[in-house]
Amino acid sequence: MHVARRSAAAGASFLLLVVLAACSAPPQSTADVVLPPVGGKPDYQLGGAYPPGVDVEIVGRDRTAEPAPGRYSICYVNGFQTQPAERDLWDADLLVTVDGEPLIDPDWPDEVLLDSSTADKRERILALVSTWIRGCAESGFDAVEFDNLDSFTRSQGRLEIADNLALATAYVEAAHDAGLAAGQKNAAEFAQRLHDDAGFDFAVVEECAAYDECSGYTDVYGSAVVDIEYTDNLPRTWDLVCADRATPESVVLRDRDLTVEGDPEHIAIHC
Template sequence: MRRPSLPVLLTALFAVLLTACTAAPDSGADDARTPSGDRWRPRPGTDWQWQLSGRLDTSVDVPVYDIDGFDHSKETVAKLHRDGRKVICYLSTGAWEDFRPDADDFPKSVIGRGNGWEGERWLDIRRTDVLEPLMAERLDMCRDKGFDAVEPDNMDGYRNRTGFPLTADDQLRYNRLLARLAHERGMSVGLKNDLDQIPELVDDFDFAVNEQCAQYGECAELTPFVEADKAVFHVEYELSTDRFCADSRRLELSSLLKKYELDAWRRAC
């Protein structure tokens, strides 16, 4: 085989170097668009505070705060960051709330039955053509305020009387949509309740948030998150800590006793 001449070798080498230099910016741009490697991933047993009402108490010595995304400012999130905390943005994504500033943006056709809380009604999660841009705007708000993660609430409408014939597939599709929207904005996202669909959704979510799994004997169903090295942030309202904390420690849940109004009061396991 004839060897290439020196000029040919130099020309080829220059072409390789030029390709590498011009390709590097594109690679960086891809990383910026999909910052999955930079997302916060809380591990099992991470302590936390969940406060959705009352004057925010920022003095609780825990690494994670979960607070209302609408009610708190960028400055509040920044203060919690300066104190070394990660901050989760609470949003209701499966129910309409008449007290939110964007309530009038939701057409009546997607608003269903009440969900048991004053001023709240289930949403028709099949209508992603309507809900996706509205939820994207809410997630933009969380991102712009500096939140690290999102807790989308009311993510199990298909198991409730919503006024719409929702199916399990509808719920999986919608929950994955919310996870994708959060990830596209560089935030992690938690699966709220929806225990039956954990096996299908554990890979799509970065942590779980659960209410009352101990009261209803369901905490073991959250094990797939712990096995995936993902935190389970858990709250009980009606059981004393001596009735659930031992199991919580065994299952590696991050468990609290809270009041239903979710004010600053807490008792951790």
């Protein structure tokens, strides 16, 4: 299971590609989707599901888990890289390769980048991921977040932002068709484009306070930002993070491995 990551920085050349990229139009209407409750206390449970605290209103869980009853539930989907132990779900030509070998994310050695470089490949990737999106809806989730939007920055030039932006647009459309709100995951530097062109409704972000990039999301999504900070990367005290007006209202401090309640390493603290 994939846990606790953040976006990699991208250079100015990629920003230029954003401006020049031609992508599919965003969905015409998102009137039927529901956004996370404003200021709702979140919990991020990708490391394993457990009963959320009584004051928790927003819960993120992996697509293989059930949503949290009575809480706004966000379904985690890795839409741009393979999940651990799931590489065999993908045809070999849908994986990015370098010198004939699958390109593995340097930060996550059990994940291979998906090849979004052509319309045909994007359609075939969507064919599988859309079944996961519908599964999230059928299970009772309210929204879906798509991880590794920034995989092109780690593709050694095999992918461009236009490729992932086009795939993200298709994911958002599939989510809206299923009645789910679509969440951008990380990638603060591309938030405006992802919102405007791909049609994302809100953002699920990691460590925006630690890296001083929260405004990159809130300037685009307003209060519809769910932030997860980690105990091993707090440059300030938690009280100061909470007091900072730039910190999103919906924020939780978690242990890096997102352990379950009862584990000696488990931490889940709200402001």
